[in-house]
Structures are given as structure tokens and as C-alpha cells.
Amino acid sequence: MSRSKTTIENPSLISDFKEITKMRLALSVVFSSLAGYLLGVETVDFKTLTLLAFGGYFMVGASNAFNQIIERDLDALMHRTRNRPIPAGRMSVNTAFAIATIFTVLGIAILYSINKQTAMFGAISIFLYTCVYTPLKTKTPISVFVGAIPGAIPFMLGWVAATNDFGIEPGTLFALQFFWQFPHFWAIGWFLYDDYKRGGFFMLPTGKQDRGTAVQTIMYCIWTILISIVPVFGFTGRLQLSIVGAVIVFILGLGMLYYAIQLFKKMTEQSAKQLMLASVAYITLVQIVYVVDKFIS
Structure with missing residues (x-):
């Protein structure tokens, strides 16, 4: 009897932990930061790469856990979120808060062990997501603009972790992921x-769900495409892109x-759902092309 009980409970605990930290989203963010690191580094240090992966995961996991604590009553109203651990009653607020706090401390400490600037940007990301973006979501569409800032930090964070420097290169990576988030989030906002x-x-x-939203979505896609090919023109410092790489990135755009x-x-x-899926494929493939282009050019 106890064996079957354990079998039933363990997947539930694991799935709730994955849900409270939004593991799939966190892993995609880690992917972005690792891509940024590979773009910035001259010699890959696997210890730093590992620290960045764990630090980035803890950072995003903390933000998501805090978000779900704050929005627990609203999550209970929505079909998409009402089965999350807190509104469903499977996890207490105190447990979620403990996870979020431990993840915050671990995330910032690990990023600090890489360098101070990486930890600073990690802390800014958690603060903006939890204390500014989350409360604004029920008040104004400007929340998407605010949320795009912490959302754009990971790609840039990798470069800062590699170089301990913030300049035109990580600024360009930040801009690319910043503008990309608008069509991505508006597509989600449309079909949900x-x-x-x-x-x-x-x-x-x-x-x-009107023409005005659709037109703005198109405009931000165009901005994203333009920023994505900027490195080919040679004025983004060490962040460079070959002509072939730029053509591929442009076609993806x-x-x-x-x-x-x-x-x-x-x-x-x-059609909004298709745009969302296309946007996820786009940012993943662009980051891969950037990295591959660097190492084969």
C-alpha cells in the first residue's frame, strides 16, 4: 500500500515543483543565457557555463514562484492556470515562498560567483518581473513593455557573464530579445x-483582438528583424555576423x-497560436545561428 502511495505522490510533487518554477520556460531562458555566453567568450569555461545554467534557472524559477504567489487568486479564475499548485490547494503559500526565497538567494549567489555585474542584472530581472511587471498586468497593457525588460536580460546576461562588461554587444542582444517579446506575448494574449x-x-x-493590435505585432516583428541583422554591418564590436548568417537570420525573421x-x-x-509557435522557433533558431556563425566564420 505504501509503495503505491509513494508512486502516486512523487510524480505529483515533482510536477508541482516543475509547475511552480515553470521549468520549461526556465530552461528556455537558460538556453538564451548560454547562447549569450558562447557569443561573448573567447575560450569556453565549462565551470562558468554550468554556474550560469544553474544561476539562470534559479533566477527564473524564483521569479515564476513569486509571480504565482502574488497571482494565486487570479490564477484560480482562469482555465489555463487554475490547476497550478497554489490555487489548486496542493501547495501552501509558505512552501512556495520558501522555494522562491531559496531560489533567489541561490541564483544571485551563483551569478555573483561568476562576476558582480551578472548578479546585478539577475537581481534586477527578479525585481522587475515580481515587483513591477506582475502588479501592472491587471492595470495596463504597458505591463508587456515592462515584462519585456527582464525577459530580454538572459541573452545579454550570458555575454556579461563571459566578459564582465556591458557594452554595445550585450546591448544588441538585449534589444533583439526585447523587441521579439512583443509579437510573442501579444500572440499569446490574443489566443488566450x-x-x-x-x-x-x-x-x-x-x-x-483588433486590427490595431495586429498592426503593432507586425511592426515589432519588423523591428526584431532589423535588429537581428545589425551585427553584419560591423559596428557592434565583437558581436559579428557573416553575410550568410545574416541572410539566414533575415529569412527566419x-x-x-x-x-x-x-x-x-x-x-x-x-493564427495567433501559429504566430506564437513561429516566434518560439524564431528566437531559438536565431540564437543557434548566431553561435554557429561565430564558431565557423
């Missing part, structure tokens, strides 16, 4: 519009833009 409405969240720039235009034409939740 009704669910977000239940929780009182304002995610779309006009507050509605056109792919994302295609789905943004489809959203404008069709105005459907299905």
Missing part, C-alpha cells in the same frame, strides 16, 4: 484573450513576419 479576461489581465496593446501578417488577415485565435 478570454481566459486572461477572466483574470482581469490586460495583455494586448489596444486591449482588444520573414517566416515570423509571415505569421504576423496572417494574424492581421485572419484575426483568429488559430
